[in-house]
Amino acid sequence: MKDATAPQTRIQREKRELILEAALDVFAAFGFRGSTLDQIAERAGISKPNLLYYFEGKEAIHAQLLARLLDTWLDPLRELNPKGDARAEIRAYIFRKLEMARDYPRESRLFANEILQGAPRIGDELAGPLRALVDEKVTILRAWMAEGKIAKVDPYHLIFAIWATTQHYADFDVQVRAVLGRDDEARFHDAAQFLEQLFFAGLDPR
Amino acid sequence: MKDATAPQTRIQREKRELILEAALDVFAAFGFRGSTLDQIAERAGISKPNLLYYFEGKEAIHAQLLARLLDTWLDPLRELNPKGDARAEIRAYIFRKLEMARDYPRESRLFANEILQGAPRIGDELAGPLRALVDEKVTILRAWMAEGKIAKVDPYHLIFAIWATTQHYADFDVQVRAVLGRDDEARFHDAAQFLEQLFFAGLDPR
DNA sequence: TGGTCTTTTGACCAATTGGTTAAAAGACGC
DNA sequence: GCGTCTTTTAACCAATTGGTCAAAAGACCA
CATH class of the missing domain: 1.10.357.10 (Tetracycline Repressor, domain 2)
Structure with missing residues (x-):
């Protein structure tokens, strides 16, 4: 996995959404540098390696959230x-x-x-x-x-x-x-x- | 030292001020959790242990800044x-x-x-x-x-x-x-x- | 000049950080 | 039930974090 372009299966789309949802909570509250992957993983109810199976890293999650935001803001x-x-x-x-x-x-x-x-x-x-x-x-x-x-x-x-x-x-x-x-x-x-x-x-x- | 109440010597007052000045820069830019003592020490031009000689810890510096702020805000x-x-x-x-x-x-x-x-x-x-x-x-x-x-x-x-x-x-x-x-x-x-x-x-x- | 008190720092520490790896556990079509 | 592909995680890792400590270096006054 780890390819952000065109997530295929239903489970992939759902998990990525779940992670972004949790990450939005955390990043909105603590900013980029104040947020940790452990926090995001815990709020999403998954393990940290699992989180990193769906996203390349902390930056990638944050970037995705910002891109979405700017699109509608x-x-x-x-x-x-x-x-x-x-x-x-x-x-x-x-x-x-x-x-x-x-x-x-x-x-x-x-x-x-x-x-x-x-x-x-x-x-x-x-x-x-x-x-x-x-x-x-x-x-x-x-x-x-x-x-x-x-x-x-x-x-x-x-x-x-x-x-x-x-x-x-x-x-x-x-x-x-x-x-x-x-x-x-x-x-x-x-x-x-x-x-x-x-x-x-x-x-x-x- | 490390007693926040009544700083005595001129050098103590100046150093504490120097640290608070640097900390304001950093905390204002990154928030509490996103800021590090190393950052603050570097901006103040002193070593981290030296910084901790003047303040009890990260919380204490931040608290002092907030207290001052609220007083004039x-x-x-x-x-x-x-x-x-x-x-x-x-x-x-x-x-x-x-x-x-x-x-x-x-x-x-x-x-x-x-x-x-x-x-x-x-x-x-x-x-x-x-x-x-x-x-x-x-x-x-x-x-x-x-x-x-x-x-x-x-x-x-x-x-x-x-x-x-x-x-x-x-x-x-x-x-x-x-x-x-x-x-x-x-x-x-x-x-x-x-x-x-x-x-x-x-x-x-x- | 020596003695005391203050100030400074290099070396260190345990915990947390973002991230990797390899192997286990599921999911799914056949 | 079997083989393959996807998903998940325990066990690590190096770097960074907030913080300590003991010893060195200054400051200051007799």
Whole structure:
């Protein structure tokens, strides 16, 4: 085995998935260097040599997780439609990002860990595809601003603000929980409502 | 030596400071588990046994850094003055936080790493003093909202949004740089201007 | 200059790390 | 039931980890 390309049997696909699932837990919590193969193997319920039968090594598992992540992470931004209504499009983008923070917090933390550590493994991805996509969407935002559809603000920092405010609920989950109280089920509903107000009205009293 | 309480000689104070400085670099970049004493010793330019002459161990160095951090991290929020002008106070708070992200990015990342990993060492600090401080300031924000000084929004999520948007420039620095281009010196100026607009007017076209 | 206290380090240690190997145990078609 | 291929693991391994120790090297003052 050990060939990552085209896993064949059902059992191979399942085991690889099982390992990636366990690895996501561990890498998201401790970062690449802070995670160990023993931890991952134990969480996956298999032996370490068995784990290494399915993946070439620690790097390979991490790389696979990052590749998958990057593939879907930017989907919400890609969907920003220049032909749609400006406010509706931005609102939808914010909500999609917030949903991702809610539904895929481990992926968000995996990404946060990688960036915090200087993006040693996805630096090229950031400078290339990510930057290109952002530039493209910034053009759309600028057009909307020129048409008077939305306020004239720095479009780059607008995107950063959307990333920051939404991902915060995944990455800083422990802090949010500590402040709001143990299990606030309305958390994401309240966050959505707040972000809507913040981005579309600011703190100006009406 | 090895007694953390009351370091006496000048040389002791300097060496401990040197070590903490090096450790901040390393812990901020790799998190607790991803950092090694050899790394820290090398960056400090001393031998590992020498490092362990000044600190009890890896935990002790990390604990000291966190203690220091927590002591100053919440200062900006503490300064939010209930007797001041609502908008001016919030604006000042945002700017102070942004300044901290600019001037102390390593501290911000150290904190981010700790939270990302589930706050195993400062969980009590979050549930205790942090929560209490936030609750206190939320009361002030609610009063301002009742007086019509600022819009009625969820005050907790408002604080989260300020934390998220400002710390983003320290924690996700690599990503910000990759998107904006290598060395955008106006970055923090633009960020300040944008945040002012976002929080005090939103995206409504004027 | 000698004596004491502080500071520094080379040599070492047990535990853990990522990873290998060879052989055992299953799975599966016949 | 048999032969082959896949899957699993016990037993290792070299390197790195956090940490110790005893002795050397400085610092400082009489």
